[in-house]
Amino acid sequence: xxxxxxxxxxxxxxxxxxxxxxxxxxxxxxxxxxxxxxxxxxxxxxxxxxxxxxxxxxxxxxxxxxxxxxxxxxxxxxxxxxxxxxxxxxxxxxxxxxxxxxxxxxxxxxxxxxxxxxxxxxxxxxxxxxxxxxxxxxxxxxxxxxxxxxxxxxxxxxxxxxxxxxxxxxxxxxxxxxxxxxxxxxxxxxxxxxxxxxxxxxxxxxxxxxxxxxxxxxxxxxxxxxxxxxxxxxxxxxxxxxxxxxxxxxxxxxxxxxxxxxxxxxxxxxxxxxxxxxxxxxxxxxxxxxxxxxxxxxxxxxxxxxxxxxxxxxxxxxxxxxxxxxxxxxxxxxxxxxxxxxxxxxxxxxxxxxxxxxxxxxxxx
Amino acid sequence: xxxxxxxxxxxxxxxxxxxxxxxxxxxxxxxxxxxxxxxxxxxxxxxxxxxxxxxxxxxxxxxxxxxxxxxxxxxxxxxxxxxxxxxxxxxxxxxxxxxxxxxxxxxxxxxxxxxxxxxxxxxxxxxxxxxxxxxxxxxxxxxxxxxxxxxxxxxxxxxxxxxxxxxxxxxxxxxxxxxxxxxxxxxxxxxxxx
Numbered sequence: 001x002x003x004x005x006x007x008x009x010x011x012x013x014x015x016x017x018x019x020x021x022x023x024x025x026x027x028x029x030x031x032x033x034x035x036x037x038x039x040x041x042x043x044x045x046x047x048x049x050x051x052x053x054x055x056x057x058x059x060x061x062x063x064x065x066x067x068x069x070x071x072x073x074x075x076x077x078x079x080x081x082x083x084x085x086x087x088x089x090x091x092x093x094x095x096x097x098x099x100x101x102x103x104x105x106x107x108x109x110x111x112x113x114x115x116x117x118x119x120x121x122x123x124x125x126x127x128x129x130x131x132x133x134x135x136x137x138x139x140x141x142x143x144x145x146x147x148x149x150x151x152x153x154x155x156x157x158x159x160x161x162x163x164x165x166x167x168x169x170x171x172x173x174x175x176x177x178x179x180x181x182x183x184x185x186x187x188x189x190x191x192x193x194x195x196x197x198x199x200x201x202x203x204x205x206x207x208x209x210x211x212x213x214x215x216x217x218x219x220x221x222x223x224x225x226x227x228x229x230x231x232x233x234x235x236x237x238x239x240x241x242x243x244x245x246x247x248x249x250x251x252x253x254x255x256x257x258x259x260x261x262x263x264x265x266x267x268x269x270x271x272x273x274x275x276x277x278x279x280x281x282x283x284x285x286x287x288x289x290x291x292x293x294x295x296x297x298x299x300x301x302x303x304x305x306x307x308x309x310x311x312x313x314x315x316x317x318x319x320x321x322x323x324x325x326x327x328x329x330x331x332x333x334x335x336x337x338x339x340x341x342x343x344x345x346x347x348x349x350x351x352x353x354x355x356x357x358x359x360x361x362x363x364x365x
Numbered sequence: 366x367x368x369x370x371x372x373x374x375x376x377x378x379x380x381x382x383x384x385x386x387x388x389x390x391x392x393x394x395x396x397x398x399x400x401x402x403x404x405x406x407x408x409x410x411x412x413x414x415x416x417x418x419x420x421x422x423x424x425x426x427x428x429x430x431x432x433x434x435x436x437x438x439x440x441x442x443x444x445x446x447x448x449x450x451x452x453x454x455x456x457x458x459x460x461x462x463x464x465x466x467x468x469x470x471x472x473x474x475x476x477x478x479x480x481x482x483x484x485x486x487x488x489x490x491x492x493x494x495x496x497x498x499x500x501x502x503x504x505x506x507x508x509x510x511x512x513x514x515x516x517x518x519x520x521x522x523x524x525x526x527x528x529x530x531x532x533x534x535x536x537x538x539x540x541x542x543x544x545x546x547x548x549x550x551x552x553x554x555x556x557x558x559x
Contacts, residue, residue, distance in 0.1 A: 038399045042413045206389075321399040322392060 008109040013094065016113045020093045020252055023312075025055045027251040031316050038320045062244040070237045072142040081137025082238065082245035088133060089252035092126040095119040096259045097181045099269045099301040103290045111269075111301060112181060119180040120172070123260055124165065127215060130253065131157040134217075134224060137246070138234035149233030152327065153224035156214055159334040160221075164211035166342035167204040170349040171197055171264055174358055180260075184268035190275045196267040200358060203345045205265045207338050212257040214334070217250060219319040223327055258311030259304075266307050269300030425551060428493045428506040431484055433529045436474050441529060442503035445479035449495035449504055457488035458495060475501075482528060486512040486521040 029044065029052065036043025044051035069075060096119075099111030116122060131154055138150020174197070175183045187196050198205045214221040225233030232238075235246045262268060274296050281292040325333070352358045384390050414421050423429070434442050445462035463480035465473045472478075489512075495504050515521060 034403070037403045040402055040405055040412055042411070042415070045415075317396060317399065317403075318392075321395045 005107055005109065008107060009114075012109065012111060013113045016093055016096075016098065017090065019098075020090055020255055023255050023308075024248055024251040025059075027254060027312060028058060028247070029054050030312070031251075031319075034313065034316045035320045038317070059244070062241050065240040067242075068237070068239040070142055073237065074140040074142070077136050077140035078237075079242070081133050081135075081140055082242045082249070083133075084136060085130060085133025085249040086245045086252070088126050088130040089249040089256065092123050092256045093252075093259065095122050095180055096256070096263060097184050097268055098259075098304055100293075100297040102294050102297050105290075110181075111297065115179065115181055117177070117179045117182075120168065120178045120183070120264070123180075123256070124161070124168075127253075127256070128157065128161055130249070133246075133249065134234045137238065141234075141237035143237050145230045145232070146234050146236045149224045149226070149230045149236070152226075152230075153217060153234060156217075156221065156223060156330060156334075159331060160211040160214035160338070163207055163334060163338035163342050164215065166339060166346060167201075167207040167211065168264070170201055170204045170342075170345050173346070173349050173353060174200060180263050180268075184263055184270065187267040188270040188274065196265060196270075198265040201265065201345070201349070203341065203348075205261075207342050207345065208265065209261060210333075210338060212261060213315070213318065214330070216253040216257050216315070218254065218315055220322040220325050221330055222319075222324060223330060226324060228324075254312060254315050255308065258308045258315065261311055262304060262307035268307075269297075269304045271300065271303040274300070423509055425508060426555070427508045428491045428496075430486075430507050430510040430512050431489075431495070431523070431528055432505050432507050433479075433482065433525065434503050434505060435530050438471070440470075440472060440474040441478060442474055442501045443479045443482065444475040444477045444501055444503075445482070446477075446500065448498040448500060452494045452498035453489075454492060454494060455488045455490045457485045457490075459483050479525065482525050484523050484528065486523055487518065 032054070033043040033051070035041075044054040047053045047057045069078065094113035095116060097110075097112040097115075101111065102109045134153040135150045138146040138148075138153070141147070171183070172178065175186055177183060177186075183197070213219075217224050223233075224230075225235065227233075230236070235243055238246060277299075278292045278296045281287050281295060282289050285292075287295070349358070436442050445460050447460065447462075450456075450458040450460060460482045461480045462477055465476050465478055491506060493506050496506055512521070512523075
């Protein structure tokens with residue numbers, strides 16, 4: 001890789017980082033507006049037109065609040081907890097392909113932070129580290145409600161990671177690759193009908209999305225921060241921006257979960273008729289192949305963000321519709337329903353692959 | 366236990382069907398209901414009253430903050446007879462009567478007038494009995510104003526400075542003057558239906 005394209009790649013990483021933060025910021029606003037609309041209310045509309053600078057006002061509020069340390073808390077870990085939650089949340093967006101590549105002469109810029117061949121494994125490694133942030137923060141608070149919330153978070157995440165991983169194995173059996181880029185490209189073979197993985201893996205997708213709700217600690221599985229039983233759960237003792245980081249990390253996680261789902265199951269940056277559009281652009285519009293490819297890549301970025309926003313909306317829609325599960329119901333759903341279903345899905349996929357109903361993957365790129 | 370009214374419904378606890386245990390049909394039903402509410406803002410009228418910009422309309426028979434009326438020539442009507450204070454069930458009204466001096470004919474209508482007239486808005490229950498008792502049509506409860514919240518208790522004791530109607534006729538409240546025909550009609554139909 002030349003120095004120049006390394007510089008471009010650095011820029012892409014910075015942009016991805018900035019976009020994750022921006023989207024998480026505006027998720028707080030979107031959550032409140034969507035909640036309001038679903039409940040026939042108006043929502044925040046005082047700060048700026050339609051309240052669009054509300055996140056700024058919230059940030060100012062959080063920064064000016066008192067920095068509170070409970071007595072008996074382990075101060076170092078108390079600070080480290082929210083930092084870890086935020087760091088792990090932000091790290092996982094690095095490998096997500098937000099677009100194909102842009103080509104300027106000799107320079108090729110992949111619209112992805114880093115392309116590694118174990119991308120999916122990386123995402124899941126980082127996401128499972130995220131629970132340490134919650135665990136450490138809950139333990140360091142020296143409060144039984146925080147500790148209970150942290151324990152709930154840990155056991156819930158471990159239980160649902162299993163089913164999530166098993167649901168993904170079925171996708172891996174079809175794709176034969178852990179690279180998120182490969183998985184995306186496989187979902188649109190040129191000259192064939194545009195099939196997303198969700199068509200081939202409907203059961204796996206349902207299992208995955210249920211687990212994604214549990215992994216991001218959102219309703220109906222928001223038991224770690226269950227207000228009705230645990231005051232505030234693991235962040236009971238937190239105030240000021242440390243609390244803000246926890247809440248923020250949740251939204252970054254929602255963004256990453258939405259991005260992963262749209263990449264793995266909904267074709268990522270692919271959109272229908274992209275190759276037809278490219279050949280039309282280059283043949284009848286007289287654009288060069290590179291220019292046509294760049295236009296397609298930019299439209300692909302738009303497509304992947306449309307999918308991500310749709311999923312984020314779905315996360316919020318579900319949050320303001322469904323009540324919270326009871327803890328034993330949560331565990332029963334995870335261990336006795338989702339995991340057996342995921343294993344059945346693996347067997348089914350294996351059978352379909354060996355009988356040739358799901359065709360061999362083509363490494364066409 | 367035997368039901369006395371025969372209206373008690375016998376409930377059977379049935380085991381859940383597969384569709385119920387799978388949660389998904391019920392979840393989608395719930396999601397569709399909330400989505401209908403999401404689009405309600407576009408289709409139906411919004412319920413929310415955006416308070417500082419718009420206020421809820423008062424009822425025409427609302428009894429709000431008191432006012433001491435003036436007559437057509439701008440003279441105070443009140444003669445400090447004390448009937449309102451007697452009628453007041455909450456003992457909220459006090460007054461001191463005085464004799465009109467020469468040259469004050471343009472200020473007070475009768476020979477006797479209220480030197481001070483105080484209503485304690487914390488005691489007042491806004492029943493409107495003072496208004497009914499007043500023989501000079503001097504005290505009214507305005508239909509469009511409320512006693513605003515304040516920080517100190519003594520700020521709730523309204524003296525003549527805050528009770529007497531300002532001289533300029535534009536600021537007269539709707540209630541002391543005649544109701545408009547539409548308002549009167551509305552009031553009549555409301556009272557008949559009640």
